[in-house]
Amino acid sequence: MRVAELTDPGDPRVRDLTDLTDVAARSLREPAEGLFVAEGAKVIRRAIAAGYRPRVVLTEPKWLPGLADDLSGHDVEVLVAPEALLREVTGYRVHRGALAAMQRRPLPAMGEVLAGARLVVVLVDLVDHTNVGAVFRNAAALGADAVLATPGCADPLYRRAVKVSMGAVLALPWTRTGGDPLDGLSGVTTVALTPAPGATPIDALRLPDGPRAVLLGTEGEGLASDLQARCDARVRIPMRGGIDSLNVAAASAIALHVLRPA
Numbered sequence: 001m002r003v004a005e006l007t008d009p010g011d012p013r014v015r016d017l018t019d020l021t022d023v024a025a026r027s028l029r030e031p032a033e034g035l036f037v038a039e040g041a042k043v044i045r046r047a048i049a050a051g052y053r054p055r056v057v058l059t060e061p062k063w064l065p066g067l068a069d070d071l072s073g074h075d076v077e078v079l080v081a082p083e084a085l086l087r088e089v090t091g092y093r094v095h096r097g098a099l100a101a102m103q104r105r106p107l108p109a110m111g112e113v114l115a116g117a118r119l120v121v122v123l124v125d126l127v128d129h130t131n132v133g134a135v136f137r138n139a140a141a142l143g144a145d146a147v148l149a150t151p152g153c154a155d156p157l158y159r160r161a162v163k164v165s166m167g168a169v170l171a172l173p174w175t176r177t178g179g180d181p182l183d184g185l186s187g188v189t190t191v192a193l194t195p196a197p198g199a200t201p202i203d204a205l206r207l208p209d210g211p212r213a214v215l216l217g218t219e220g221e222g223l224a225s226d227l228q229a230r231c232d233a234r235v236r237i238p239m240r241g242g243i244d245s246l247n248v249a250a251a252s253a254i255a256l257h258v259l260r261p262a
Contacts, residue, residue, distance in 0.1 A: 001068070001071045001072050001073075001074060001075075001076055001078055002076070002077050002078065003064070003078045003080060004077065004078070004079055004080070005079070005080050005081070006058065006079040006080065006081040006085060006089075007081075007085075009085060009088035009089045011079075013056060013077055013079060014056065014058055014079060014089050016033075016035055016037075016055055016056055016101030017037065017056065017058055017089055017090055017099055017101055018089055018090070018091075019090075019091055020037065020090040020091055020092065020099075020159060021090070021091040021092050022091070023129075023158075026158070026159070027154075027155055027158060030104075030155070030157070030158065031104070031155060031157075034103060034104045035055060035101050035102060035103060035104060036101075036102050036104055036155075036157035036158070036159070036162065037099060037100070037101055037102070037159040037162070038052075038099070038100045038102050038159075038162060038167075038170075039094070039096055039098070039099055039159055039162070039163050040096030040097075040098060040163065041063050041066050041067055041096065041097075041098050042096075042166075042167065043162060043163060043166070043167045043170075044057070044067060044070070044098060044099075044100045045067070045070050046167035046170050046171065047100065047102050047162075047167065047170050048070045048071070048074075049070075050167075050170040050171050051105070052102040052103060052104075052105065052170065053074065053076075053102065053103040054071065054074055054076045054100045054101070054102055054103075055076065055100075055101040055102060055103055056076065056077050056078075056079065056100070056101050057071060057076060057077070057078045057079065057098065057099070057100045057101075058079050058081065058086060058089065058090075058098070058099045058100075059078065059079070059080060059081075059097060059098035059099070060080070060081070060082065060083055060086065060094075060097040060098065061080050061082075062097065063096075063097045063098040064078070064080060067098060083097070086099070104157065107174075107175045107176055108173070108175050109175070110148065110175055110177065110184040111184070112173075112175075113146045113148070113173045113174065113175045114146060114184065114185075114188075114211075116145070117145035117146040117173075117211060118145055118210075118211050118212070118261050119143055119144045119145055119211070119212060119213075119214075119256070119259070119260050119261060120144065120145065120146045120147070120148060120185075120188065120211065120212070120213040120214070121135060121139045121144050121146075121147045121148070121213070121214055121216065121252065121256070122147075122148045122149075122150075122177070122181050122185075122190075122213050122214065122215045122216065123135060123147065123148065123149045123150065123153045123216055124150050124152075124153070124181050124215055124216060124217050124218060124223055124227070125150050125152040125153055125217070125218040126149075126153050126154055126216065126217075126218055126219060126248060127152075127153075127154050127218060127219060128154060128219055129154045129155070129158045129160040129161040129164070130160055130161070130164050130249075131154075131219060131247070131248050131249050132149075132153065132154045132155075132156055132158075132161045132164075132165075133156070133160060133161035133162065133163065133164030133165035133168075133169065134164050134165070134249035134252075135147075135216065135248065135249050135252045136156060136161070136165040136168045136169045136172060136174075137164065137165045137166055137168045138249065138252050138253040138256055139168070139172060139252070139256065140165075140168035140171065140172050141168075142253065142256035142257055142260060143256070143260045143261075144172070144256060144260075145173070146172070146173045146174060147172055147173070147174040148174065148175060148176070148177050148181065148213075149174060149175075149176055149177065150176070150177050150179075150181050151176060151177070151178075151179065152218075153176075156169045156174060157169060181215065181227070182227070182230060182231070185213055187210070187211065188210075188211045188212060188213045189207055189208060189210060189211070189212040189213070189232045189233070190212070190213050190215060190230075190231040190232050190233075191205070191207070191212060191213065191214050191215065191231060191232065191233045191234075191235055191255075191259060192215045192217075192223050192227065192228040192231040192233070192234045192235070193214060193215060193216055193217070193223070193235055193236075193237075193251060193252075193255050194217070194222055194223055194228055194234055194235070194236055195222070195236055195237070195239075195244055195245040195246075196228075196234065196236060197236070198234070199234040199235050199236035200233060200234060200235050200236070201235070201236060201237075201238050202235045202236065202237050202238075202254070202255060202258050202259070203238070203258060205233060205235050205258075205259070207233070207259070209261075212259060212261070214252070214255050214256065214259055215227070215231060216248055216251070216252055216255075217248070219248055222245075235255070237251055237254050237255070
């Protein structure tokens, strides 16, 4: 760990952390360059504990003592700067005072992620990073063993998703599916969550013993009807009249609580 003072927002050492408010550009750039951003000392510590390697750290002076022990074993540049300079680099006020660019790892094979899993969450084309992060947090809290994300799903390692998940995306096994989200789920009971009136009320559903997967559809349109038809069950969360659906993150919490194996 090498600690230095940052004085120039254009310093090339902080290139990994520039323009963080440009969601479209960062969403393309970060996977392509093999990095993601951990925000806040707690999330940085969790990323390191999960085995991710820090590339560069940018922090206000007051947060450095709390990170020193975690960073001391790494060959990493730790740049210290006042809040105003952090804002110049990143494009926004860094409320939690510390950022780290972390090195991504290759995604594991689906078979590796599913090995031994009894409850799996499948994210089908969710596009909102906040929802993705919230579902990961729910999955970790309510006993899911793994998460699968389709190619059209927002990046679980995007800064906002990592932050909202409270670091759960760093610890819960996950990977991307192929074009068909049901491929690789042979022997797993698949449950499509939908607000459709014809679906089985979730509290009336009876599933066989064994692993099960809950499929959550994209915001707005939900799961495609042909995909629902190929699942073993279609379930809905009963709601009072006048309310047709819940936010996908809220719905995931209810579904995971009800459907988790005993």
